[in-house]
Amino acid sequence: MVYGPAERDRHNTISGGDQVGYSATCQANCAHVELTGNPTLHGKQWISGRYQDVKGGFGVLGAVNGGKEPTGRHPFGEVFKVSVWDVDESTGSLSTALHFRICHRGGFLSPDLGCTPYFLGPVPFLSYRETEPIFVGLLDRQGGASSPAPIPEGVFEQAKAMGIPAAALPGYGDFFGGGSLCGKGPGGVDFKALAATFSSIEGDYGSVGSFVCNEMGNCGRGLGRYQYMSYRSDVRRIISQRDGGAAFLEKVNSGAAISRAELERFFPSTEQDRVFKADQTRNIEQAIREGFFGERLIERVGQIHFGGSGAPLDGGASDVHGRLTLKSYGETLSAQYDTALKAQGASACGKATGALVNPTPNARLTSDYGWRIHPIYRDRRFHTGIDLGAPTGTPVRAADGGTVVFVGVSGSMTSGYGQMVIIDHGNGHTTRYAHLSGFDVKEGDQIAKGDQLGRVGSTGGSTGPHLHFEVRRNGAPVNPKQYINI
DSSP: OEEOTTOOOBOSBOOBBTTTBSOOOBOSSOOEEEOOSSTTTTTOEEEBTTTOEEEOOBSGGGGGGGGEEEOBBOTTOTTOEEEEEEEETTTTEEEEEEEEOOEEOOOTTSOOOEEOOSOEEEEEEEEEETTSOOOOOOOOTTSSOSSOOOOOTTHHHHHHHTTOOGGGOOOGGGTSOOSOOOSBOGGGOBHHHHHHHHHHHHOOTTOBOOOEEOTTSOEEOEETTTTEETTSHHHHHHHHTSTTHHHHHHHHHHTOOOOHHHHHHHSOHHHHHHHHHHHHHHHHHHHHHTTOOHHHHHHHHHHHHHHOTTOOTTOOOBOTTOSOBHHHHHHHHHHHHHHHHHHHOSOOTTOOOSOOOOSSTTOEEEEOSEEEEOTTTOSEEEEOSEEEEOOTTOEEEOSSOEEEEEEEEEEOSSSEEEEEEEEEOSSSEEEEEESEEEESOOTTOEEOTTOEEEEEBOOSSOSSSEEEEEEEETTEEEOGGGTSOO
16 A cells, blocks of 8 residues: 555554664654555555655765765675665555665775765666565564565666766676676676685685784784785674674684584675675776776786785885885786686586585485375475474575576465575586575576575475485486485
8 A cells, every 4th residue: 555745653664774664653654554464464564765864874985975875675696786666555555765885995004984875866767556566575683684685687777877987887797796706807807716815815704814903903813815804894794783793703803713513604605705706896896997907907806805905006005014115015916817727727617517416415304205195285396305403594505507587485484385496507407406404605696516506494395404406307307316325
């Protein structure tokens, strides 16, 4: 149901922002859409962002636009905010709009300025009429989606056409993928080779640096394979969204010993790779805009990574350890990148090895392939895969290399496969990974064996968290136990 701006005092809301939560109340001019059709959502109100602002942004940039942004939700992740916009009570119709923001990520020698509120817009999005379904995203504790839904095609192009600054429109790598370093970035830079090169300088996924402060007053520790500083806003957000994340950040900044298991829990390898891929895409694009290519392109990318987007070319500034300067860091990276490319040889990205691995090796078999009594419908049905029981959020990895051909909901969120990924291995075999709680890939991704696809969940026709794993040969299901050890 659609209600106009004459409405007042609305308290049962599911709209707001990442700084105030997603149940922001409204006192006046409370145009909104009221939802029904689902017990969880019945009577909930999504307030129009055209009439209600909420606090948004953080860091230095958080003061832009008076620190305000339209109320809304984040069903597609952090890239943009979706707001109910124009409402017409007389016709029972409404439109939605997108709003973007700009963030500034710092390096060791450059401050992290945070992010502006989501105030850039509105960019027209979907329209609805009363009694039609409306997409709100999953109702998790962040008020958005436990795993962001794929961004509809044409969103970035439409935003550009509406005059949204390029700095507010990062590539897909910021919000999708991340389970794999396969593929090439701008200028043909190979992400796997670049990641291996940074790792040779910085450390591995379990590395934790010493507590340091830079000249800008930012203090923290380098975390993981790329030594991203714990004071970075994107790193802090990833960690703080996990249960116990705030306490972990305090422990990091106290200088206490951090175990590899703790780092994997709060800043897992897939998230490190996700940040890396997005970060280096921006760095490469900046270096190309500055006129660099070839070996000098990699050198400049290294300098930007080390010193931030404002790093002076071939500068002599070094970190507090005095180990490398901007210039020597870039030179070291460039030389080792070439070595990594040669050592890598033919990439496994998108290519099947022919030998499958268990996608959840520590899970236990809870239901075998073949005829069984269905756990929900209690009739005799053929089970086309195997069920592997594991806690919600357990990583699910590709059984072999190939191309992701499906990412989405098959059936519904309460019946069928639920959230599922399908990989075509290019050798007559496809594999299916169902009932997921979230995705780490998108359709079209070229992936290697062992890359993370998503996480165990209980979506679709499921009685508890588990992975339903299928192997199909020439389209027909076969027993996965012919291919993997359980």
